[in-house]
Amino acid sequence: MGQLGSEGEDIIGPWSEEKLDLLAKYLKAYSAIMSNQKTSNNPTGKPWLRAYYYIDAFAGSVRPRTKADEERYIEGSPLRALQTEPRFDGYWFIDVSPQRIELVERLREEFPDCAIEIRQGNCNEVLCNDIIPRFPRASIQRAFVFLDPYGLQVDWETVRKLANIRTCDIFVNFSVMGVTRLLPREQSPEPEVVEQLSKVMGNTEWINQIYRTPTEHQLDLFGNQEPSPSRTTLRAEWLASLYTDQLRTLFPYVSKPVLMKNSTNSVLYALCLASHNQTAISITNDIFNRHERLKQIGR
Numbered sequence: 001m002g003q004l005g006s007e008g009e010d011i012i013g014p015w016s017e018e019k020l021d022l023l024a025k026y027l028k029a030y031s032a033i034m035s036n037q038k039t040s041n042n043p044t045g046k047p048w049l050r051a052y053y054y055i056d057a058f059a060g061s062v063r064p065r066t067k068a069d070e071e072r073y074i075e076g077s078p079l080r081a082l083q084t085e086p087r088f089d090g091y092w093f094i095d096v097s098p099q100r101i102e103l104v105e106r107l108r109e110e111f112p113d114c115a116i117e118i119r120q121g122n123c124n125e126v127l128c129n130d131i132i133p134r135f136p137r138a139s140i141q142r143a144f145v146f147l148d149p150y151g152l153q154v155d156w157e158t159v160r161k162l163a164n165i166r167t168c169d170i171f172v173n174f175s176v177m178g179v180t181r182l183l184p185r186e187q188s189p190e191p192e193v194v195e196q197l198s199k200v201m202g203n204t205e206w207i208n209q210i211y212r213t214p215t216e217h218q219l220d221l222f223g224n225q226e227p228s229p230s231r232t233t234l235r236a237e238w239l240a241s242l243y244t245d246q247l248r249t250l251f252p253y254v255s256k257p258v259l260m261k262n263s264t265n266s267v268l269y270a271l272c273l274a275s276h277n278q279t280a281i282s283i284t285n286d287i288f289n290r291h292e293r294l295k296q297i298g299r
């Protein structure tokens with residue numbers, strides 16, 4: 001997870017750099033494909049798309065510092081998007097922090113030729129009330145929405161609205177650790193916690209499942225079936241696929257999740273794409289698979 005630096009800067013671990021590199025790779029592929037949809041250089045042979053946008057719901061501090069070397073600044077998600085070629089038709093940056101919005105505002109001078117819109121506030125409100133209504137199907141526009149919270153700040157209702165408009169793809173960095181931390185080991189969570197999880201995951205049936213008694217778990221073991229997880233055996237991989245399964249109830253296509261781990265190998269986040277386009281998912285899975293292969297061989 002990112003920490004707050006002295007001037008409202010993010011201080012980030014290596015997993016955040018990985019996330020940003022994956023984002024940049026996907027944005028390059030996405031923008032190349034989308035720019036062709038505005039010309040006749042696409043499978044339909046006709047231009048059909050009016051414009052496509054990048055929307056960063058958690059813009060951050062633009063140039064976060066690395067934890068390992070606090071003298072080293074890296075390029076955060078707004079810069080990765082603004083540097084992508086071909087360019088997007090416009091960029092929306094949202095952050096709840098006024099300090100961070102000040103840093104984001106400076107990007108207008110750095111990128112005078114880019115159409116930049118900036119909003120300070122809770123991204124759920126800004127997305128639902130201000131941005132999503134601008135992207136109806138009839139607008140013939142598309143948007144790529146990056147949802148990169150520290151914790152559980154993305155409401156499931158926002159995800160539902162983004163899906164229902166059918167013009168927005170979402171790249172989500174889902175906080176697996178944020179969920180695990182809310183689940184007590186010894187007893188079922190309090191109703192307020194269940195409510196909080198429901199707000200983020202859109203479903204809480206799985207909570208009953210993991211807090212069943214051992215006998216109830218055993219009763220599930222018909223033949224060789226895999227046992228359902230319990231709180232004590234709960235794995236991050238299971239939570240990540242629970243979230244991607246939930247996304248599949250809203251979006252026709254969802255990528256595999258890539259797990260972001262810290263130096264002690266604990267899973268912090270699961271990164272995935274939910275889209276209305278199958279090709280987008282194939283591209284993402286290729287990028288993720290390549291990333292995992294390179295990690296395995298230590299590069």
Ligand SMILES: C[S@@+](CC[C@H](N)C(=O)[O-])C[C@H]1O[C@@H](n2cnc3c(N)ncnc32)[C@H](O)[C@@H]1O
Nearest residue numbers: 058059060076077095096097122123148150153
């Ligand atoms: C993980 S950082 C974003 C990092 C950035 N995406 C990057 O990769 O460079 C999370 C950011 O979300 C902001 N934030 C927290 N809650 C928010 C909310 N509800 N709506 C919008 N921004 C929020 C924080 O101020 C912080 O800058």
